[in-house]
Amino acid sequence: MPTLICSGVNRPDVLALLARERVAGMVNATVACQPALVEAYERYSEVPLYLDSGAFQGKMDLLTYRKIVERVGQRFTWVANLDVIGDPHQSDANYAQLVKMLPPGLREKVLWVYQGGCLCELAIRARELKRVGIGGLVRMMEEQGIDAVLAYVKKVGTVLAQVGAQGHTFGEGSPSVLQAICAEPWFGSTDTSKWLIGYRAQELLLANGEHRSATGLGLRLSRSECAANNIRVLREWVDPTRQSQTMLSIWEELVTKGEAWGVRYGTGC
Numbered sequence: 001m002p003t004l005i006c007s008g009v010n011r012p013d014v015l016a017l018l019a020r021e022r023v024a025g026m027v028n029a030t031v032a033c034q035p036a037l038v039e040a041y042e043r044y045s046e047v048p049l050y051l052d053s054g055a056f057q058g059k060m061d062l063l064t065y066r067k068i069v070e071r072v073g074q075r076f077t078w079v080a081n082l083d084v085i086g087d088p089h090q091s092d093a094n095y096a097q098l099v100k101m102l103p104p105g106l107r108e109k110v111l112w113v114y115q116g117g118c119l120c121e122l123a124i125r126a127r128e129l130k131r132v133g134i135g136g137l138v139r140m141m142e143e144q145g146i147d148a149v150l151a152y153v154k155k156v157g158t159v160l161a162q163v164g165a166q167g168h169t170f171g172e173g174s175p176s177v178l179q180a181i182c183a184e185p186w187f188g189s190t191d192t193s194k195w196l197i198g199y200r201a202q203e204l205l206l207a208n209g210e211h212r213s214a215t216g217l218g219l220r221l222s223r224s225e226c227a228a229n230n231i232r233v234l235r236e237w238v239d240p241t242r243q244s245q246t247m248l249s250i251w252e253e254l255v256t257k258g259e260a261w262g263v264r265y266g267t268g269c
Helices: 012-021 035-043 062-075 088-101 119-129 137-144 146-163 175-181 194-201 223-238 247-257
Strands: 003-009 024-028 049-052 131-134 166-169 187-192 203-205 211-213
Touching: 003 012, 003 049, 003 194, 003 223, 012 024, 012 035, 012 223, 035 062, 049 062, 062 088, 119 131, 119 146, 131 146, 137 146, 146 166, 146 175, 175 223, 194 203, 194 223, 203 223
Parallel strands: 003 024, 003 187, 024 049, 131 166, 166 187
Antiparallel strands: 203 211
């Protein structure tokens, strides 16, 4: 099954939650060398980690990124290329330079990321590397909508399947897209930060992708409990055969039994 990677890891307590939920995490390069996080990498060594270059934020230069990879890159399963959203030529140039600058043992970890353009180039890279990234999806979703993303991902996936490679979709947090491609042989992994709404706003993800305030539902949950719930929902999006007991499923069961006092009876307890 595809690997769910929870992006946005920026503190040791967040990494601790991923360890408890037995899920992978992604760290943005802008925070990857923070001393507390570096120490936590070893404390939670069982958590698979991946390094995001920060391409979407556009706040990283190649030399700085190279130093970050050299310092902490060994801890990560792979490190994303410093790609440029929507610019395949500059992305490829950065990939070539980064691979050239890094020492053996790290250069093999750099994930080439497809940013559109020639599908023949994608086929060549994918056949050689066997694993590639698919970038630019967040911007495409914002500008063109879900149907465009789904059509694009399926087109790219067809190429990957033909050459026997796997792809990682960056920032793809749509249940419609993930559920549509989760069984495809080329779909290896995806990352999303949607689980973090539990920390930021104490909101719970629903199976359909909507989210609700935990307090508004009468549920007295901590921020980490909300985030844990959201991870379980996301896991079901990439693996529909895996049924987890989420906070919302518990709440719905209690309502059925007449026991969700804060919601059904308005006591707020």
